[in-house]
Amino acid sequence: MSFRLSAGIVGMLLLLSSGLAAQTLVYEREFSMIAEADNTLRIELAPDGRLVVERPEFMTWSGRHEFQVSPRRYLALREAFESAYTDTDQLHDDVQRRASNEEWTVTDPEFSRFALVDEARGPMQQVTAVSLEAWAARFGDDPRLQRLHDLEVSLFDLMNAQAPEGER
DSSP states (O other), rough: OOOOOOOOOOEEHHHHHHTGGOOOEEEEEEETSOOSSSSEEEEEOOOTSEEEEOOOSTTTTOOOEEEEOOHHHHHHHHHHHHHHHOOOOHHHHHHHHHHHHSSSSSSSEEEEEEEEETTTSSSSEEEEEEEEEEEHTTTOOOOHHHHHHHHHHHHHHHHHHHSGGGGG
């Protein structure tokens, strides 16, 4: 007798057996142009598929919202985070070096933070990108910016898929 397990089941078994089950993927985007105490969008995705979205007051559909999505979404986004993970300081230095040769500036930076946190909310891995959307568009040849931007877009897509029909 032979058993065939689907990739999703195998992935979940590996996730649980490796101790990764307690690691939550956290995304924050801080809008510096908004001069309010509440200027940060937060998205948290747990291995069990629990999705928490905290949208600041100035955004539509503001407030804290909790959803349940497929744990496979966590696995896919966790994999995307792992492939996008890079040294924050080196990324910032490289972007600043390239930006100094440009006649193009970002006047109101936004801070995109990605982290994998443990059950005590301590960061295990984290990356911060300044004005990710703008610099990824300007420096399309930098794979680090592209992977982080793709991860950001995927998280936005996941969040927006949960929004009520009129808020999308």
